[in-house]
Amino acid sequence: MAVLQIDDEGFHLDGKPFRIISGGLHYFRVHPDQWADRLHKARLMGLNTVETYVPWNLHQPRPDVFRLDGGLDLPAFLELAAAEGLHVLLRPGPYICGEWEGGGLPSWLLAEPEGQADSSTGIQLRTQDPRYLAAVDRYFEALMPAVLPYLSTRGGPILAIQAENEYGAFGDDTAHLRHIEGALLRCGADVPLFTCDQPADLEDGSLPGVLATANFGSGSARNLAALRALRPTGPLMCTEFWIGWFDRWGGRHVVRDPAQAARELDELLATGASVNFYMFHGGTNFGFTNGANDKHTYRPTVTSYDYDAPLDEAGDPTEKYTAFRDVIARYAPVPREGVPDRTKKIGALGTSLTECAPLLSNAPVLGSAVRSERPLTMEQLHQDFGFVLYETELRTAGAVLLEAPDVHDRAQFFLDGQPVGVLERERHEQTLTFYVPAAGAVLSVLVENQGRVNYGPALHDRKGLLGGVRIDGAELTGWTNRPLPLDSLDGLAYESPGQPVGPAFHRGTFDIDEPADTFLHLPGWTKGNAWINGFALGRYWSRGPQNSLYVPGPALRQGRNDIVVLELHAPPRSRTVELRDAPDLGPVEE
Numbered sequence: 001m002a003v004l005q006i007d008d009e010g011f012h013l014d015g016k017p018f019r020i021i022s023g024g025l026h027y028f029r030v031h032p033d034q035w036a037d038r039l040h041k042a043r044l045m046g047l048n049t050v051e052t053y054v055p056w057n058l059h060q061p062r063p064d065v066f067r068l069d070g071g072l073d074l075p076a077f078l079e080l081a082a083a084e085g086l087h088v089l090l091r092p093g094p095y096i097c098g099e100w101e102g103g104g105l106p107s108w109l110l111a112e113p114e115g116q117a118d119s120s121t122g123i124q125l126r127t128q129d130p131r132y133l134a135a136v137d138r139y140f141e142a143l144m145p146a147v148l149p150y151l152s153t154r155g156g157p158i159l160a161i162q163a164e165n166e167y168g169a170f171g172d173d174t175a176h177l178r179h180i181e182g183a184l185l186r187c188g189a190d191v192p193l194f195t196c197d198q199p200a201d202l203e204d205g206s207l208p209g210v211l212a213t214a215n216f217g218s219g220s221a222r223n224l225a226a227l228r229a230l231r232p233t234g235p236l237m238c239t240e241f242w243i244g245w246f247d248r249w250g251g252r253h254v255v256r257d258p259a260q261a262a263r264e265l266d267e268l269l270a271t272g273a274s275v276n277f278y279m280f281h282g283g284t285n286f287g288f289t290n291g292a293n294d295k296h297t298y299r300p301t302v303t304s305y306d307y308d309a310p311l312d313e314a315g316d317p318t319e320k321y322t323a324f325r326d327v328i329a330r331y332a333p334v335p336r337e338g339v340p341d342r343t344k345k346i347g348a349l350g351t352s353l354t355e356c357a358p359l360l361s362n363a364p365v366l367g368s369a370v371r372s373e374r375p376l377t378m379e380q381l382h383q384d385f386g387f388v389l390y391e392t393e394l395r396t397a398g399a400v401l402l403e404a405p406d407v408h409d410r411a412q413f414f415l416d417g418q419p420v421g422v423l424e425r426e427r428h429e430q431t432l433t434f435y436v437p438a439a440g441a442v443l444s445v446l447v448e449n450q451g452r453v454n455y456g457p458a459l460h461d462r463k464g465l466l467g468g469v470r471i472d473g474a475e476l477t478g479w480t481n482r483p484l485p486l487d488s489l490d491g492l493a494y495e496s497p498g499q500p501v502g503p504a505f506h507r508g509t510f511d512i513d514e515p516a517d518t519f520l521h522l523p524g525w526t527k528g529n530a531w532i533n534g535f536a537l538g539r540y541w542s543r544g545p546q547n548s549l550y551v552p553g554p555a556l557r558q559g560r561n562d563i564v565v566l567e568l569h570a571p572p573r574s575r576t577v578e579l580r581d582a583p584d585l586g587p588v589e590e
Helices: 032-045 074-083 130-150 174-186 199-205 220-230 258-270 319-328 359-366
Strands: 004-007 010-013 021-025 049-053 087-091 158-162 193-197 211-216 237-242 274-281 292-294 298-300 349-352 355-358 370-372 387-393 398-403 410-415 418-424 431-436 442-448 479-484 504-512 518-521 527-532 535-541 548-551 559-567 576-580
Touching: 021 032, 032 074, 032 274, 032 319, 049 274, 074 087, 074 130, 130 174, 174 193, 193 199, 193 237, 199 211, 199 220, 211 220, 220 237, 220 258, 237 258, 258 274, 258 319, 349 504, 355 359, 359 442, 359 479, 359 504, 410 431, 418 431, 535 548
Parallel strands: 021 049, 021 274, 049 087, 087 158, 158 193, 193 211, 211 237, 237 274
Antiparallel strands: 004 010, 292 298, 349 576, 355 504, 370 479, 387 442, 387 479, 398 431, 410 418, 410 442, 504 559, 518 548, 518 576, 527 535, 527 559
């Protein structure tokens, strides 16, 4: 493929003027067997480029481990993009935001020795802290050898690489951006680098001599003027043209009118600027990978990353796909093939989950316990996602007041296995009262990591019982800490019970003639997670707005399929779940 050139007049490819018309497509939010389908539909909409982040936290889950397998096979994704004739904008961070867990920063950066959980003494993220810079350098040194063969300078699809991400919204340390730039260059990046920021942050987030781009969703003339004021010559580009938005638990499903979004796109392209839709196809925060925001109140993001994008969560064209394709056709060639058809879905299939494995009694097969005086954080337990089960023995009896001043993020309390209350970070809850029948009772606390903060100053988002636990003012000591990452459910002891008390795994099966996409609906269930054939679909919560989970067809198999649901409270009497041919993303907020 040709090499992108930048001069005072704009972008050039093969010596000819070139406009980037791109869309966000994050490989790690899409089942790898569906990458080719999504890329093909990107080209059919008229895109000549796709953009993707690279999630450091998944690729390097431990300092000495680097993964490029399965759904993290970035080289395979790049090869498919090239085969489809698409260029690529690569955004490797190290920080990516993206409503992704921790903004893509690995949780091990937050680990502290036992007894130290003060963020002021730990690694200072996105700064010149030498510990952070050393970790960033090692990340790029591990990633870039896999990327280099796919740079356009070597015949590959990657036109340009982003350095950091929206840094101007976080800080103004040019030396830090220079370090990121230098690390990429030292690792062999010889395609153009670029930064992107919201218009008000352009000066703080840009680097002299490096392409600066802007992020916005409307007001193209005004926002591009701000970019032009910073850079009097050279190409204009909107790297994140927000054509939809994400949802949070307890909110409403956010959508943007297709006609209005198409008008904004027309206005942008009429200026001659390049564009990257954020998103072309949002995909899914499978498993536990969603992020969160915390602007004085913690707000976790839902499992679906549909984003009201031109391709919906299942990869089907929406009204916005057609509207954008029509606009693009006014400014660039669009393939003659028509708009792709919607794919076949499985629907009208219900099944009862007849087997049950209580979580508390099965916890020893899910994780090994570690003893400590005070509760350890998830990061001190070398754990990225899931839950931690804390247990200690109470030395008092009678009515007690329990205080847990810093729960991250949601804690369920049990006394000798019986539920006594829930505290939520989101609701600023800290206290419970309950009755202890006798000294020696076991207090169990199941803490859920609902997603590390991905934006703003609260990135040092450790998980667990950060402030300890007090009973009637006295701090509880002598804890067992059991990490429950739930990356494997092997070894659970299922039975056919009556009504379980407390969190439990519920298992059942269903049969299909042919795998296809579908949506798991859980009417009457309260909160938890779901797996099909071991594939982690994500979280569900009756709080909404999302009321279904996307099931990618490649996760299913012909014949018998297994489904497991972890319900943290109580299942409906029927313990029935349903596969339907359409999602329920909740009531709409326009």
